Amino acid sequence: MSLSIGDVSQATGLSVHALRFFEREGLFLRxxxxxxxxxxxxxxxxxxxxxxxxxxxxxxxxxATVKRFADLVKEGPGNEPDRLALLREHERQVEAKIDELRACLAVIHDKVVVYERHVEAGTATGLWSPPLDAEPRRP
Amino acid sequence: MSLSIGDVSQATGLSVHALRFFEREGLFLRxxxxxxxxxxxxxxxxxxxxxxxxxxxxxxxxxATVKRFADLVKEGPGNEPDRLALLREHERQVEAKIDELRACLAVIHDKVVVYERHVEAGTATGLWSPPLDAEPRRP
DNA sequence: CCTTGACCTAGAGCGCACTCTAGATTCTAG
DNA sequence: CTAGAATCTAGAGTGCGCTCTAGGTCAAGG
Structure with a gap:
């Protein structure tokens, strides 16, 4: 039994608009x-x-990259090394992004800790308190 | 000694265009x-x-959220709980994103392993091999 | 001096990934 | 049979985050 666009929208969380768009873009395997x-x-x-x-x-x-992968799959057997390369490259990028996020998280968490200390202990240290002022350039 | 827009561009990795844009958007603390x-x-x-x-x-x-944070800081002391709430919320979102990426990574890595096995062992199992075919709907 | 490169403002343009509209057709429940 | 919901196509519009352009002004080295 086949599925309507509404069924697929439900099953995937993609809007019907997105599904039609994906089709126009050639993201499907058929x-x-x-x-x-x-x-x-x-x-x-x-x-x-x-x-x-x-x-x-x-x-x-x-x-565009999903499309490249879809195109490889559609080409049929023979290009598996290419598909593997594409997936490995993406895997690498996702790992890198996770590392980047962890680094950001460390910075953000430090800020959170600073503010926590500040909030539950009266007034401030180590924050960007009142707007910074500075001398003019080449005055 | 003050810094030119070029200096700041170098120091931050942001383009001079982006720096002027940030200023228009009110992202600076002054x-x-x-x-x-x-x-x-x-x-x-x-x-x-x-x-x-x-x-x-x-x-x-x-x-827009960076701007909200900047605005809080510019308001000066007194709203630290709001700044803390904003940062904590973002921290939560980053943690969630990391988890999401890890889940994606697991799926992607599985695919990589499947393709590795396939590539270094002759021909296929468990891939989206030739384009899928299916019977028409309500024929 | 004078050239060359950095900088200025205001505003248009772009790439991405959808999202929405219009106007018509089809499907489904009562 | 019919009303309302779902779907269709083609194409325009949107939001985000810059990026680039035009038409200048400013500044530092030779």
Whole structure:
């Protein structure tokens, strides 16, 4: 039994607009067939693919790159090393992003701690308190 | 000694365009003064603030939120609990994003492993091999 | 001096990833 | 049968975060 665009929207969390957009952009692994009435008729594997796409997108892969991956898959067997390279490269980037976020988190957490101490102990130390003032340049 | 926009660009990695844009958007903690010739004259604390902004931005804080934080700081002492709340909320979001990325990474890594096995062992199992086919809907 | 590069303002333009609109058709429940 | 919900296509519009342009002014080295 096939799935309507609404079903797929529900199953993937993507809006129907996004699904039509993805189709125009060629992100699917096949041409989505239509019913005799002209409505999209998806199948489970389409949903599975979209769920993977969601993970790739959430982790920062641009649509153009998802499309490159989809194109490789559509080409059929023979280019698995290329697909592997693409995935490995993305994996590397996600790891790097996690590291970056952790570094940011450390900085932010330090600020939180400073403010906590400040808030629960009267008044301040170590904050960007009143607007900074400075001498004019080449006065 | 004050810093030119080029100096600050170098020090922060932000383009001079971005620095002027940030100023228009009110992200600075003060009005950046000008030299008699009309050029921006930054000081070290401006750079320090921008470096913090960079961390906030890298970790996904929208410019509007950075501005809210800047506005709180500019208001001066008294609203530290609000600043703390803002930072804590962002901290929470960054932690959530890291978790999300880790989940994505697990999925991606699984795919990588599947492809590795496939590539270094002849032909396939468990991939989106040839384009999926399916029966038409309500035929 | 004078050239060359950095800087100025105001505002237009861009890339991305959707999102929404219009106007028509199809599907479904009563 | 019919009303209302869902879907269709093609294309315009949106929000974000810059980035670039035009048409100048300013500043530092030779």
């Amino acid at each position: 041409d989505i067939p239509r019913t005799q009435g002209g409505q999209r008729a998806y199948e489970r594997p389409d949903v599975d693919w979209l769920l993977l796409c969601n993970r790739l997108r959430e982790s920062g892969m641009p649509i | 009005d950046i003064p000008r030299t008699q010739g009309g050029q921006r004259a930054y000081e070290r604390p401006d750079v320090d603030w921008l470096l913090l902004c960079n961390r906030l931005r890298e970790s996904g804080m929208p410019i």
